[in-house]
Amino acid sequence: MAGHDHHHDYLCLCDLIGLLWSMVLPCVYLSLVLVLLLFLLVMGVRIWLQRSRKARLAQDSSPTVAFFHPYCNAGGGGERVLWCALRALQNRYPNVSFVVYTGDQGVTGEQILEGAQQRFNIRLPHPVTFIFLKNRLLVEASSYPHFTLLGQSMGSMFLGWEALTAFVPDLYMDSMGYAFTLPIFRYLGGCRVGSYVHYPTVSTDMLSVVRERNPRFNNADYISANPLLSIAKVMYYCAFALIYGLAGSCSDVIMVNSTWTLGHILALWRAPSRTGVVYPPCDVRSFLNIPLEDEVEGEGLDDRKCHSIVSVGQFRPEKDHRLQIRAFRKLLDRRGVGPGGRDSLRLVLIGGCRNQEDDDRVLMLRGLCQELGVTERVEFKLNVPFDELKRELVDATIGLHTMWNEHFGIGVVECMAAGTVILAHKSGGPKLDIVVPYEGGQTGFLADSEDSYATAMETILALSPSARLEIRRNARRSVDRFSDQEFDTSFLSSMESLMGKLE
Secondary structure (H helix, E strand, C coil): CHHHHHHHHHHHHHHHHHHHHHHHHHHHHHHHHHHHHHHHHHHHHHHHHHHHHHHHHHHCCCCEEEEECCCCCCCCHHHHHHHHHHHHHHHHCCCCEEEEEECCCCCCHHHHHHHHHHHHCCCCCCCCEEEECCCHHHHCHHHCCCCHHHHHHHHHHHHHHHHHHHCCCCEEEECCCCHHHHHHHHHHCCCEEEEEECCCCCCHHHHHHHHCCCCECCECHHHHCCHHHHHHHHHHHHHHHHHHHHHHCCCCEEEECCHHHHHHHHHHHCCHHHEEECCCCECCHHHHCCCCCCCCCCCCHHHCCCEEEEEECCCCHHHCHHHHHHHHHHHHHHHCCCCCCHHHEEEEEEECCCCHHHHHHHHHHHHHHHHHCCHHHEEEEECCCHHHHHHHHHHCCEEECCCCCCCCCHHHHHHHHHCCEEEEECCHHHHHHHCCCECCECCCEEECCHHHHHHHHHHHHHCCHHHHHHHHHHHHHHHHHHEHHHHHHHHHHHHHHHHCCCC
C-alpha cells in the first residue's frame, strides 16, 4: 500500500513537471510579444514627440536647451548654479534659446528672474522661457511618508513626462538631481541629455547609516531599533541604487559639485569618462573687496558689544539646525553672564523656505529655542535679499554649518569669503574640498557633535585678533577657486561637447 502511494506521488510530480515544461514555450512567446509591443509603444511615442520638435524648429530654427529645475524660485545653492549656468551659456551661445521647467505656481517668469537678481545678484543677458508644471507635488517628500526615495523618483518620471509633452527640447539638462527623468528625455524625447549632480539620491553613506542602525533624519528610530526592518531597508536601498545607477548612466555629460559627490556618482553611475567635478559658483567677489583688517591688536572679542554666529542654509531637515541651536545653548551656558558673556552673543539663522513643510520646520525650531531658553539670543531671517545676507556675513564673527555629509557647501564658502571664521561639519564637501589647509595655513574649524561645536566656538572666541585674522586671510585666499568665473570656465568646458552639436 505504501509503495502504491509512493508511485502515485511520483506520477503526480512528473505530471507537474510536464505541465510546467509545457508552459515554458508559451511564456517565452508571450514575453517576446510584450517586449515587441513595448518597443512599438516607445517608438510611437518617440516619433510623436519628434514631430512636435520638428514643428517647433520649422517655426524657429534656433536650437533649444531646457533645464529641469522644479524649485527654481527657491533661494538655495542649487538655484544659484542654475542661474549662473544659464548666464554662462547665454553669453557664449547667444543664438541658442533656453527653457526652464519649473513647478513654481503663483509667480510669473519676470518675478522669478527678479528674485534671482535680488537673492544672488545675477541678471541674465537674454530672456528665458518658463514652462510651469502643475504636478510638482509628485516630487514632494511629504507625498510619500514611506518609501520616500522610490516615490519621489517615480514622481519625477511623471513630472518629467509632463515637461517633455509640454515642450521637446534639443538638449535636456537636469540641474536638480532627478536622474530618473534622464531616460525619459533621452529615449522617448530623442534628446541629448546632461546632468549637474548636487547630491546622490542614494549613497553608500546612507547604507552604512541603516546597516549600523544609526537613527538620523533619513532613518527613523523605529527602523534603526528593529534589525529585521533595518535589513529590509538595506535591501531596498541596494535595489534602488542599482536602478538609480542605470538611470544616471543615460547622461551624455555628468557634472558633480564636489570630490565627495564624485566618489559616489562614479560608484553608482559607472561612467568615469563622462564625469567630472565642476565646483558650484560662489559669489566670492562680492565679499572679497571688504577689508579684513577691522580689528585692532589688543582688542579681544570680549571687548565688543555683540558677536554674531551666522548660519546660512535652507531650512531642510538635513541642514540640522537643531544641532546649531543646542550647541549654541551649551556655548551660552559656558560663557555665563557679565561682560563678554552670553548677552554678547547671538545666533542668526539665515535661509530659504521652499514650502509649507519648511515653514513648519521653522516653527518647530522656534519652539526648540523657547524650550531651551535661548529665544532672545536666536534670530531667524527667512528668504532675505542678497544685500542683507552680505551685511550679516560681514558683521559676523563665526560662520556656522552643521549638515552631515554636505555635498559641497556654498554657504561655507560665502562665510569664508566674507571674513568669518568658519566652523563646519567634519564630513562631505567642507572636509574634503573647502575647509582644508591653504599653503600650509589653517582656513577654519571642523566639528561633529554638540560638545565639539560648543568647544570650537569657545576656541574661536578666545583667539587673539592676529590669530583670527591669519585664519580669515587664509580662508579668503583659498576660496577664489570657487568663484563665478572659475565655474563659468569649467561648466562651459564640460558643456562644449553637447553644445557644439546643437549649432
